């Protein structure tokens with residue numbers, strides 16, 4: 001049984017989830033989000049004394065001020081039945097793949113509470129494990145402002161080596177303690193700013209998809225929530241790297257809104273469009289090569305600058321003349337499988353991508369008559385307000401001390417890998433983005449990829 005929502009100490013505060021749910025006219029599965037100084041103290045009131053608890057974490061040492069964070073968490077959990085489940089090796093990199101999920105589920109079986117202590121991938125695993133174990137309550141102690149995926153009911157999991165967003169379960173409680181967050185590496189906290197920049201491209205992708213009959217739903221309320229604090233995030237960015245607790249707490253709050261927007265929308269679309277597919281492909285390719293990739297949010301940030309440059313081009317196309325292509329399934333299946341053949345010669349990855357891409361292609365073909373009569377100026381007018389200023393994005397990344405170019409990522413993907421990820425990003429999943437429209441309009445060939453990278457470079461981003 002879950003405890004009643006926590007009593008908040010005077011230094012931390014809770015998001016008003018009831019108000020948000022009323023505004024969005026949608027239920028929010030989170031019971032409380034506690035933010036700020038001493039937010040961790042609320043853990044004691046949340047988890048009943050004596051409850052059996054698994055603390056799910058990875059091997060990376062985490063601190064709260066001068067102290068060890070895991071010890072601080074365990075100290076606040078009263079009772080002998082607390083076990084710590086450490087995933088991955090001492091290097092800390094954990095992947096949300098099948099083997100890890102099975103291992104984590106087995107080791108958490110039988111407990112009534114899971115307390116996940118970690119950043120994005122750990123939270124994704126915790127949400128997936130709590131879904132598999134019925135009647136378990138879940139608290140996430142967020143250790144960095146790295147991504148927006150703490151406050152929603154979806155997890156990015158690896159299926160046949162392909163990153164897939166999968167419906168899992170809302171955490172019951174999210175704790176974003178300022179002293180924990182400011183102890184995270186600056187580059188990890190700054191990565192969250194990069195992840196948030198997707199608010200300036202992803203909603204336009206979603207609106208486009210819905211207007212073209214390529215998405216089932218669209219929620220203006222969810223998009224507004226995801227974008228609500230955009231200007232504030234851009235102006236706070238420089239203070240995040242300095243470890244300013246107020247700035248870091250604010251970014252945690254905006255990341256939570258972004259997560260909630262995805263949860264209530266039932267899709268990550270309010271905050272994940274083309275820029276995320278590029279980031280996913282870069283990461284998948286580097287992992288296949290046995291290399292670590294840069295932080296998710298850092299990759300999303302640099303990819304957003306390029307997606308924004310492509311949007312500018314496509315908007316010019318929309319107001320000129322759009323000629324659409326409706327390729328056959330055979331042509332596209334070959335193309336999808338070819339795109340992933342080098343990465344995974346077994347063909348499993350190409351097969352997994354085709355499984356979802358084929359749905360998008362069938363829908364595209366089925367909509368042909370409507371698409372050939374589409375009012376492109378109306379589409380342009382709808383998406384324009386959802387796009388950020390092109391110059392602002394790279395500027396914000398630079399001001400935050402975050403990478404703005406792919407070559408500044410740590411580790412950096414090769415230029416050829418970046419070109420491949422851009423050219424192939426529309427082939428990995430069923431969600432329709434600006435890259436799909438560019439492709440079907442004959443404007444996403446190798447030359448186009450290079451010239452969009454060139455435009456992004458003139459804005460301070462690109463290769």
Ligand SMILES: [Zn+2]
Nearest residue numbers: 147148195300
């Ligand atoms: Zn993201």
